[in-house]
Amino acid sequence: MKNPLSYIKYPLLKAIDISGLTFLGPVVRLCYGEEPSVQMKKIGQWIFIPIIFIILFLFVWGIASEKIQTKSGALPNPTKTLQAYDSINTFAKREKLKKEAYEAHGEQREKLLTKAQERLAEIIPQAQAATELVTQEKANQKVKLASQIAPIKEEYKTSKRAFTESQKQRQTQLDHTSKKLHIGNEEQYQSFIQSVKEHQSQTETEKSTLRSIKIKIKEIENSSSKKVEKALQLQTIMAEEQQFLKKQIDQLTRDNKSLKVESEQLKIEENFTALTQVTGKEALKKAQSIVKTETRLEKTKASNYAKPSTLWFQVRRSILCVFTGFLLGSLIAIPIGILCGLSSTFMAAMTPFVAIFKPVSPIVWLPITLIIASGLIPDPDQNPLMKFLWGLPGELGEFKINPAFIASAATVALCSLWATLANTALGVASIDKDHLNVARVLKLGFWSRLFKIIIPSALPLIFAGLRISLGVGWMVLIAAELLSSSEGIGKFVWDQFNNGASDSFAKMIVVVFVVGVIGLILDRIMIIFQRMVSFEGSAATI
Amino acid sequence: MSFLELQDVSIAFGPASNRAEVLSNINLSVEENEFVAIIGFSGAGKSTLMSLLSGLEKPTSGRILFKGKPITGPGPDLGLMFQNYSLLPWLSVNENVKLAIKKVFPKLSSQAVNEKISRYVEMVKLGPAGDKKPHELSGGMRQRASLARTLSLDPEVLLLDEPLSALDALTRSELQDQILNIWEQNKRTVIMITNDVDEAVLMADRIIPLTMGPQASLAKEFKVNMERPRDRHTLNDHPEFMRLKSEITQFMMGLNEESKSLQNSTRTTMPSIEPKDFNPPRVTPNMRSQNLTLGTPTSSGQGAA
Known part of the structure; x- marks a missing residue:
């Protein structure tokens, strides 16, 4: 009898193939016992080797973060980044709880209140203990450091005394020589200058020696011990x-x-x-x-609870913004691309615009779109469109779509539409002549030729273009948000940059990974769409 | 007046300075429900002739009359079956047929459309593969799907452009039988282009050779006076079949030889020149040989179609 699981083997492998997660293929095949040695080799190549390199990367990152010191502290190491991620999540969770608390009423409110008060009563002594621990550890550290510093201080004192002594001596020596100079004896004067020079350079060296000893002391005084750091961390959490x-x-x-x-x-x-x-x-x-x-x-x-935006809220708003811009860009790019592909005259008309506008940076588009958007919507509070958008149910209303959002989306559209336009034009222009002849034999009209022959044939390339566009749009959006202060991931980074809290550097590193992972997911989604519209022999089968 | 008539048809391509006349002075008249085979070598201009008949190309001079009226463009009544299937790869077999039916019979209910689809798909024995995409089918199955699509147009003239030349011998004979079967059940005018003498003799009422290009024209025709239905198993014992086959083959070989000798007459001897700094070579290696041959039979006479 056949194992029922064997029926899903090929559908599963096909799904893996379509989604582009090819590294899972050998795992599935291994589970079905298909050529274990071959699959193990592939797993080693596509799973273990990448894991080893990830570990290696984390290790190098850890080392590098100790070496790189900046004004805003050391480059966060993987552990600190993970902690920052935790703190972002905790913040989001607590804001949610506060919102619930604001809206709670009746019995539920009292229940929450007793619970919070109990927890507070529990935590106060703990917090006090943590503070005490900090003072204690700091005192301990001071004592420990004092014993370390004492000999160096002693060295400093003796050196200083010795240096003052020798300087005085040299000074008297020079005074003495100056009195014995014979007027007109150039040679003597020359040697006198030489001795003055020597005296000065000697003094300089002595000073720098003293300075380096002082720096050493400072370093020891500032050196933090793990214990103190831990205590401080606990105190902060409490x-x-x-x-x-x-x-x-x-x-x-x-x-x-x-x-x-x-x-x-x-x-x-x-x-x-x-x-x-x-x-x-x-x-x-x-x-x-x-x-x-x-x-x-x-x-x-x-009224609603005035919830400060959490990273996840900003991520969702960014995704909405990138899709708005992407949709806007595609709505412009696909029809123009189709026209370009259909008519070489239209292509010739469009070429100068494409050539000139394509290389323009988002940084240039953004101020222009911002001015236009805020010009069209001078008073967002009174604008009917804005009012409508703010009144939308659920999170759509909470996003508070404003001119800055529209400007960011427009910038995304302006920067991302070119790939779709070029690919659509190419896809339409490179349609198989035989397929067009089929349309002629069937005497299809313009519209059915367009929708039944030309667009389906160009779809794989159109989707390849859309995929590139979405990737470009996602990159552009973060920069646009950062500049336009439109709530989103870019704004989060900007806020962290201006904030200067002890963990804001680490939070920026967290954003690097968040942006990367979301970009990856968007790309995967587009790959799936692209594979679904691709057919054998189409230009864009990956 | 004939059903389909070509009068002094010529077609040429390219700019006036370098004009290549592919077909010249073609005269042909086909009666209704007649099965005509046009046989010729690769590169003779067979596919160009088919494009003219289907209205995809316009003749440079001469007229093509269909039921007494000049052909103005392609259309479903001139059902062309393409040499390389030309199935739409993003549609399944059924959907490919459906596209044709929907166009020709726009007022049909969806149930009637589905009935028609299954009738034509069954007719070419593709029933179980109806939901498959072209790339999942073998060459023979694709050609049958293409035939189903062409038949579903219910054309008055069926134009078959080398329908079977890309298939292996077994599939080929099977499809020949199927086409003949369909034709005999539902007679209509067929013009088939082929490069296979056996196939032509087996299927056609009349065989007309196309002379070698360029400036190809139709040579004298061969009538096939054999009773239908023809049985391929006893055909090799049929004296008429053997006679026709050898006659046509000989005629075709003669054509080829004639064209060969024609080509050979243009052999020109070039002087032997070899530059000193001949590195790297900028031209093909055979230019270095002392005798340069212009227009060898392989390069122009028998080029790809």
Whole structure:
């Protein structure tokens, strides 16, 4: 009897092939027991060797990070980068919890509150202990260092004394010689100059010796011990959690949405009862106050927790932005490309534009698109399109699409459309003449010839172009966001660059990997699409 | 008046200064439901003739009349079956046929279209492979799919451009039988181009050789007076078959020889020159030989089609 698993072997291998994850092929084949020695060799080549090189890379990175010192600290090593990744995630998680706290009401609010208070009570002594540990370790370190520094300090003192002594001696010697000089004796004067020179250079050397000893002392004083660092790290973690819990409790109590709404409602009721007891000026005043509170109440009801953007939010916004730009670019590039491929006259008309605009850098496009976008939408708060976009449900509304977003997307479009345009034109122009003859024999009209023969035939190349475009767009977008301050990965990097916290350098390194991985995924998706539209003998079968 | 008629047709390509006349003074008339085979060597201009008949190319001079009216362009009533299948590679066999049917019968319901597709695909015995893409099929199957597509146009004239020359001998004879079968069930005018004498004699009513190009023309025709259906197994014992075969073969060989001698007359002796610094060679090695041959039979007479 056949093993039921054997039926999925070839579909599985085909899926692996289409997705381009060819390194998994030997693993699957090995699982089915197909030529184990051959598969092991392939696994060694495509899985183990890359893993070894990754480990090697991490090792070299670790060494390099110790050597490279910058103003913003050492280049983060792999461990620090991983910690930065953790801290990015923790931040995102805590912001989510705070948002929940803001929106919590009734029983759930009280439950969360007790939980947070319990945790806070738990953590306060721990935090104190951590602080104590830091002071203790610092003191220990000081004592340890003092014993190290003492002999050097002693050396410094003796050297200094010796140097002052010898300088004085040389000075008196020179004084003495100067008095004995015979007027007119050039030779004597020359040798006198020589001795002065020697004296000066000697003094210089002595000074630099003293300086180097001082630097040594400073270095020892600044050298951090692992223990102190660890204690500091623990202290930071505790302090951060403590701060978070306090904020969470604030969101559950003082700043809580449901509590605010309740208190305002209560106030309105009270004021109204008071209002019904009075007339005249007093009544007017009370009524005005009620109206004011009512508007405030409406605002509170509609309000959302002002969540600062986390990296993952920015990643999602960047992906939306790159696809907006990519779509915009493709909508321009594909029709123009098709026209170029169909008509050499149109191609000739387009060539100068393509040739001139293609090499233009995104950095040049961005200010132009920014000016145009903010010119078209001078007041985003009043613009109907923006209002509509902000009112969209879910995260689409939260993205707060603004002119900077539109400018970034337009820049992506302007930089990425060229690859699609060129490939589409090539795909349409290089269509098999026999296929066109089929269209002629069938007497297909222009549109059915276009949609049934020309476009399907050009699709593999069009998708090859789209793949390049998306890759270019992703690269361009990060730069555009960085410059336009449009919320996104680029903005995150820029914020970290300006922030200067101890781990912002490491967070930038995390972004390198995040951008790389997302770019890889986008590329894979496009490869899958490309393979799905490819046929035997098409120009772009990879 | 004939069903399909070529009157003094000539076609030439290239600019006026360097004009190559491929076909000249072609006269042919084909009756309705007649099976005509045109036989010729590679490079004689057979495919050009087919392009003219299907309306893909226009003659430089002369007229092509179809049912008394000049052909203005290609169309489904002149069903051309291409030499290299020309199936659309992104469509399955059924979809390729469907494209043709949808165009010719635009008002058909989808059920009727599907019935038609399966009828034509069954007709060429491709039923089980209907959902496959062309690249998953063998050469013979692709040619059958192409035949199904052409038949589905329900053309008044079936133009077969070397339909079987790319196939192996076994597939070839099988397809010959299939084409004959289909033709006998549903008679229509067929013009087939071939380079195989046996095939021509087996299938056609009339065989017309095409002389060697350039300026190829039609030579005297051979009538095939053999009763149908013809049985390939007893054919080799048929005196008429043997007579025709040897006659046509001899005629064709004569054509080839004639053209060879024609080519040989242009042999020109070139002086022996060899530059001192002949490094690297800028021309083909045979230029260095003392006798330079212009237009050897292999280079122009028998070039690829």
